[in-house]
Amino acid sequence: MSEINTLLQNYRHGQRDFSGLSLADANLSYADxxxxxxxxxxxxxxxxxxxxxxxxxxxYAxxxxxxxxxxxxxxxxxIGTDLRDVSLQDANLKNADYIPGVTQFPREFDPRQAQMSSVVA
Incomplete structure (x- = not known):
């Protein structure tokens, strides 16, 4: 839990680069x-x-x-994110960038219908 508190505290202080973190099994619902x-x-x-x-x-997360x-x-x-096991119900993905064939989506998900932005690799 301390990783989450540290992340949120550092975010509030202006830090935005959290690449490569391990936050498995955390609860960040409603987080900004x-x-x-x-x-x-x-x-x-x-x-x-x-x-x-x-x-x-x-x-690539x-x-x-x-x-x-x-x-x-x-x-x-x-970009390059595997979303096959993700719950995207009612998520707003408008203008989110993805690469066709590289970013993977749940079965029956249509990125065009979600108004996502296709990026050329």
Whole structure:
């Protein structure tokens, strides 16, 4: 739990680079991490439901069994992110960046319908 408290405290003090962190099994529901860099982080089994993740960099992050329902991911970077085991129910992914064929989505998920932005590799 101390990693979460440290992360939130450092975020409040202006730090945004948290790339490569291991936050597995954490509860960050309703957290405000707008603009944070969580690329290459292990976010397995984490609860990010209803979190403010606008503009967050989740590129190449490990997101196994993550709850992102009702999360605000507008403008997020999801380059090379595996979202196959992620709950995206009612998540706002408008203008979130992804690379077709590199970013992986849950079955039946359509990034165009979610108004995501395709980035050329």
């Amino acid at each position: 991490l707008k603009g944070a860099d969580l690329s290459y982080s292990d976010l397995s089994n984490i609860d990010l439901s209803q979190a403010n993740l606008r503009g967050v960099d989740l590129s 490990k997101l196994s069994q993550v709850d992102l329902h009702n999360a605000d991911l507008r403008g997020a970077m999801l």
